[in-house]
Amino acid sequence: MQLGSLWSTDVNESGLSGIQGTNALYSWFATTFDVPSSFTNDRVLLNFGAVDYEATVFVNGQNATFHRGGYFAFTVDITDYLHVSDTNELLVFVHDPTDSDSYVIPIGKQTLHPSHIFYTPCSGIWQSVWIESAPSNYITDLYIAGTADGQVNATVSSSGNSTSQVKVEVVDRNSSTSIATHTGTVNSPFTFSVPSVSPWSPDSPTLYNITVSLGDDEVGSYTGFRTVSRGIINGVQRPLLNGEFIFPFGTLDQGFWPDGIYTPPNREAMVYDLQTLKKVGFNMLRKHIKVETALFYQACDELGLLVFQDMPALRPLQTETFDNCSVATILPDDDQQAEFARQLDLLIVQQRPFTSIFSWIIYNEGWGQITSYYPEFGLTDRVKQLDPTRLVDSTTGWYDHGAGDYSDNHHYANPQCGSPFYSIQSSPYDPTRIGIQGEFGGIGNNVSIDHLWNVQAAIDTINQTYEIDTTLEAWNYRGHRLLGELLDQVAIWSCSGGIWTQTTDVEGEVNGLMTYDRRILRPDVAQWQADISDLYSAAASRTNASTALPSFSGYSVLSPTPYPSEYPESTPSWSPNGFEYSATPPAPFTSTTSETSGASPSAYSTSSSSTFSACVGHVSERIQYASRECVECVCADYISEW
Known part of the structure; x- marks a missing residue:
């Protein structure tokens, strides 16, 4: 209203x-x-x-x-x-x-x-x-964790201290048929089972509706049944989904928008990004040091995209200069570290109901990570206590002291995933944990000013992108070669997943699959689909004892697909004319009447x-645990x- x-x-x-x-x-x-x-x-x-x-x-x-x-x-x-x-x-x-x-x-x-x-x-x-509007005793939080075999751990919290009975009903989304009903005690954990469930996975993202009733209050939600774990397969630590080795491969997803910065123009815009990732062949994304709206995670649940969720970093890479002219990296004091831990708790508790979240990430490349002692060990234990159903990547990149479930390497020029070689900044692969390439790729491709963040400070730093190719043929060829290197490490060594930088350009970074305005989709989709499929096939072949190098199409030299002289432009259904917003100059994107005629009036007026x-x-979309009639x-x- x-x-x-x-x-x-x-x-x-x-x-x-x-x-x-x-x-x-x-x-x-x-x-x-x-x-x-x-x-x-x-x-x-x-x-x-x-x-x-x-x-x-x-x-x-x-x-x-x-x-x-x-x-x-x-x-x-x-x-x-x-x-x-x-x-x-x-x-x-x-x-x-x-x-x-x-x-x-x-x-x-x-x-x-x-x-x-x-x-x-x-x-x-x-x-x-x-x-x-809510009754005097209302539901404040709903946590339901379902496993692949239909076991459910649930806690329903209320505004009062009552020990009233709460009713949970599980409903098949396709038939609207009630398949299980259980009564438990509010404000206390309880368990029950649901027969013959279809497990959730990226290939089959089956979800079930949930109705929870407490007195006069009723909340609608949903859940998926899946089990996340780790295990040793032929001597190698692997991430498991529903008891099987899954190779999570996705993009670094930062969630920035030219017109809204943190806020997308609408739900369709978020879904467009996610659908593009699925189309190219990815089964995962890493939500990079940002927490999204609930609608984002709901879309990942429905589309079947695994999520590696970062905790937002503390003052990354900032320094302070003292009177004696010495310079030190800004790190948290005891109170600030305690506040970081408190907000990490909020991240876990608020986002854990979403089925698609596969792993939690605490620190990125040492940003805000205290080095005089190793806080990641205690924080990892805390995360496992709050959510024992997922894996924890305690330190993605660089300052790895052995905490968590992953041995995570960052290296852009060449992946170094689960292999015996590593850069000085990284740590050697730890075979007692899962080997993953937490960041790599980052290949840049400069475009015309029409598709750039037209702010001088951003333009001036474009050349800091790790590598910049001037044509899409070169960009796709370099992508093919890097994916081929990762393929070697999956087939020969102990690589169990990877994250490509990144989903979109962001301001002065021009290394996205899409430009910042989402108008240009850089990948040769058929080529990338084939290369990514080879990664999945190589991972599947490692479930047997053979370490022989498979014959995959990814090892052949690909002839780059020629592109027309003009860049191919994607046409997002939610906004076919991009992000132009001329009404509030100096917005980075200018437009003409003809260019904006197709944009949604409600989004750009x-x-x-x-x-x-x-x-x-719309809150009335009844998402997760915060919706009522x-x-x-x-x-x-x-x-x-x-």
């Missing part, structure tokens, strides 16, 4: 916000709303998908709650602050200390000074905000008043005015 207007300046850096401010250390967001007459239950809940970084929420002038952490959802009961029969005022005060003083916070790749692999920051409310941060996803969305559409 429409909620008035935003009265703030310099709060959001994105084009979609209508503001494009910078250095938003402090911001105020304001709106008004009425409580719908349909809200006949006892309590009214206010939900935030994510606010970066600290949020203090006021309802009708009263302090309702405070939340810290830019990637995580929070809910506050605002019933006692409301004017039920009158208009209500909602204020949100945001403190976002990006790059500020001594603040060492989970920040990912945001920086006030974007350059090459670090990007424009995102301040304020960047995910959905909505209100909902503007008015004289500023627009609130994009609202990602009586939900009312504060943002009427994916992009709504405040």
Whole structure:
């Protein structure tokens, strides 16, 4: 529903916000709303998908709650602050200390000074905000973990301390037939079994609907039945899905957008990226030091894409200079490390219901990783305690001291996966853990300015990309050769997975499968499908004792496919004209009337008043554990005015 207007300046850096401010250390967001007459239950809940970084929420002038952490959802009961029969005022005060003083916070790749692999920051409310009606004792959290053989571990939490009975019903999505019903005690874990389930996998992403009832409250959700583990196959540690060796191969997926930065223009845009990965042949993605909206993970569940989920990094690669002119890397103190651990808990607890998440990643390339002792061991134990159903990649790249389930190598020029050779920065392969290539590839391809992030600081750092090819023929040939090298390491050594950098270009990085505007898809899809299929075949062949080099098409010298003089452009169904947003200059992409005529009016319109941060996803889509029939969305559409 429409909620008035935003009265703030310099709060959001994105084009979609209508503001494009910078250095938003402090911001105020304001709106008004009425409580719908349909809200006949006892309590009214206010939900935030994510606010970066600290949020203090006021309802009708009263302090309702405070939340810290830019990637995580929070809910506050605002019933006692409301004017039920009158208009209500909602204020949100945001403190976002990006790059500020001594603040060492989970920040990912945001920086006030974007350059090459670090990007424009995102301040304020960047995910959905909505209100909902609930009874006095309502469901606050639902965790259901189903295994491939139909065993279910469940915990249903409520707002009260009751020990009431809660009913869980499992429903077949195709037939709408109830296949299992179980009654347990709220606020306590319980188990039950579901007969004859179809296990979830990338090739068969079967999901089952869930209905949970507690007194007058009912929540709709879903789950998939799958088992993640590790095991030794012919002497090699392997990742297992449903008891079988799976070779996870995907892209580094950063989730940045030219018009919304952290916020995609709509759900279709997110799904387009994921469908493109599936089309090229990938079965996985690594969500790189960002946490997405629930709709993103729901799409991965439905499409069958495994997710390696990063914890957002602490002030990566930043230094401080002391009075004696010495320079040191900024690392967390004890309190900041404790806050990192607390937010890691939030990541696990909030995202663990999603079936597609296969592994948790704690540290990336030593960013924010204390070296005077090894905190990753304790953090790994904590993650395993919160979620024993998944694997943990404690340190992806570089500072690996033996924690977790993976021996993870980063090397762009040549993969070094599960092999006896490694670069100085990396550690040697540890055969007691799973060998994986956590990052490689990163081949660049410069394009015309029409498809680049047209900001000078980004343009100036394009040449820092690891390797830049000037034609798509060369780009695809280099990709073919690197995939062939990885194929050797799968067939001969102990490589068990890989992650190619990356899904899309991001600002000054031009090494994506797609350009930043998603207009150009670089891969020769048939070639990449064949090369990736060879990786899967090589991995499957290693389930027997033979280590002979198989004869795969990937070992032949591929003749590059010639491209026309013009770059081939993809046509995303959700936005055939790309991301042009001329209404809020100086947006990076300019447009003409003819270019934008096909864009969605609801996604790209503007008015004289500023627009609130994009609202990602209709809450009424009943996603995961936060949906009820009586939900009312504060943002009427994916992009709504405040």
